[in-house]
Amino acid sequence: MPSKLIAALGLACLSWPIALTAETGYDAWLRYAPLEGAALAQARQSIPAVVALLDDSPVGHSAQAEIVRGIRGMLGRTMRAEGSLPTENAIVVGTLEEIRRAAPGWRLEIPVGAASLPANSYRLRTVTANGRVYTVVAAPDARGLLYGSFALLRKIALGQALAGVDESQSPYASIRWVNQWDNLDGSIERGYGGRSIFWEGGKAREDLTRVADYGRLLASLGIDGCSINNVNANPKVLSPDFLPQIARIAEALRPWGVRVVLAVDFGSPKSIGGLDTFDPLEERVAAWWKSAADAIYSAIPDLGGFVLKADSEGRVGPSTYGRTHADAANVVARALAPHGGLLLYRGFVYDHHMDWRNLKNDRARAAYDNFHDLDGKFDDNVVIQIKNGPIDFQVREPASPLFGALEKTNQAIELQVTQEYMGQAHHLVFLPAMWKETLDFDMHAGNSTSPTPVKALVAGRVFHRTVGGFVGVVNAGLDENWMGNHMSQANLYGFGRLAWDPDLSAARIADEWTRLTFGSDPTVDKTIDQMQLTSWRTYENYTGPLGLQTLTDITGNHYGVNVEASERNGWGQWHRADDKGVGMDRTAATGTGYIGQYRPAVARVFESMAACPDDLLLFLHHVPYTHVLHDGKTVIQYIYDSHYEGAEAVEGYVRAWQRLKPLVDERRYREVLDQLEYQAGQAEVWRDAVTNWFARASGIADAKGRVGHYAGRFEAERLALERYAVRDVTLAEDASGGQAVACAAATCTATLRYQGPSGWYTLRVEYFDQNDGVSHYRLWVGKQLIDEWAADRKLPTRRLDSTSSTRRQISGVALRPGDEIRVEGVPGGAEQAALDYIEIVPER
């Protein structure tokens, strides 16, 4: 057995028991949990004793080791790993060429002909020869072997029969990459799953085990490129003395067929190259890029290429010298071309100092305005990397018009897996459902009547481009479960599956993920699938319905609610809500003209208020609050209702999850419950803040009388306070009644005398969990201590605001008239054990 293989199997053996015993989330969808019942019986019958690898590449060895690992986990059997075709039943892993040599008589009947089978494809096929049954994993290249092996294991894990298997799959597009926004100091921009797995203290980490394990997760989805540093790039990555650091990371990813990609800074020729210019049209600059690329490729010959953010959010770019994006892209791409490298040039270019008073200004226009006229001017190894929508990963945006506007330029779609505007690591939001809407959206871009969905455009299928595809911004980190919570792993899974095959449905992806991650119990599957598949709409309902975008603190942490943060500044995420109406007029007739950037068939629908889908109405039109939607509601009533529905839906997730207690392992049950309970509280914070803001702005009351009236709610500032002091909260809607109480003493109390009927109640204490200390709370009813907790969540604020506002819910509390309910707060650090209100809710 080759030594590399022994090493790989050794590692697999070591990590196997951990995977089975500790459900930390580390193994994500590659748990290989023991099969049971019929699935086990079926797999035991069809899985032979041998897995033969005919290929000797490191990637081939990863494939074989993975099969051994997976079968051991699922069947409790250790297959023999061999290096040639055995004379017994076996799983055989080999390239088409290797199989042809070892078993010339086998006819794999590759439908499109072996020579034309696209790179990274695979074929799974049962072959019967000389009375033996071989399950063949064949591919044109080693990556295909790996992807085929993972597909085989996925089938087994999902209980699908292997006998007679006959299937071939090819990736939909050539680019299936992830971008990590990791800084060299170990922090991650918009990362919510811990510190960088790649970097610490300006260097590659000593221990890169996590990098290899991440490579394995990516490979299991068919992802073959990973940029390892922030697109807000540190120029240092191209210094000659830094190359060994990158080379070490490349080495850790290589056995999984994942190529390193680097984010580079356009100013590098000047900032680290010793030139006095970075003008892309200067010979010296071109020569510098060439020598930088030559140096990096001599250290890492399989580097995928570069990703470049230029002239955006303070990054330097070609505008410094009055040059175009094509000039900038081509000078870098020409340095990469001799090495087969690609340049992913980001289409996320916009002016963040726009005059908000000018109603014709519009950030959404920027990508198209910057790139459309340059179509055809980019070299063949340049790919324009375009965010799914024209703004910036908001909860609802139309597909970027740029997808339909590039005919002679390669493109890739950029999707954000890390949940920057989507509740970060704290809210459940299954993004494949949202991505599918964009990928399937027909841009009407072709010259015939055939549909031209975004997925086909970015894959280069419509205009016959040779490269193109999918890029996901992932930002996985050192947290045990990679993403900061278990459920968000489904977004990485979904991104990878869609990058491989964007025709998959969101429902199928959710179901695969749930079964691989939580097992195949039908109640568990149904519950989790249902939660995942409704979660985007739910989140949209309480954070920004009707195309309002995410009504978050866009100049701050992008997490808590702040309706006005997008207005009266140059960032251009305007929704233009005032006392009369709401929405951006982006029409060609009276607005910014953005809608005119779409092809006529799309523009017609968007331009007409009657035809425009309600979900995008306020993104595309400015309307009075009394405008009636297609469903018959007024805009203002829809805003109220959707917020209540959203908050109620999350309460429903909590109840649904609680029913899974006996069916999910203890640790993940507890951690997901904690996340959902927190989210339910936050959804109410959002609900109350947004609905109160719009009630105040519009002057129109909620027809159902809910907004501003909260039965059973007792404001902390009205309770009997000892040492607690009343504070105005600066965004009035961030605290119920606009006020909170904070404790500047060693301990403070807030007391209320209950006067309602006797019965069982749930008590909700709304408090503020800032990140500058850990306060402690105790809740007493009479002399009895009912609950105590610490305010120790990691939320991105030091202030009393909607981000720190957090709910503690205590159910099953018996109350009688006259009972004294007392909250005692003990500050910790700079955090002052602040309270917003207590709510007393009768139990259902």
Ligand code: GCV
């Ligand atoms: C890496 C948004 C994010 C930034 C990010 C930028 C980008 O603006 O808030 O953190 O920067 O997008 O995609 O470049």
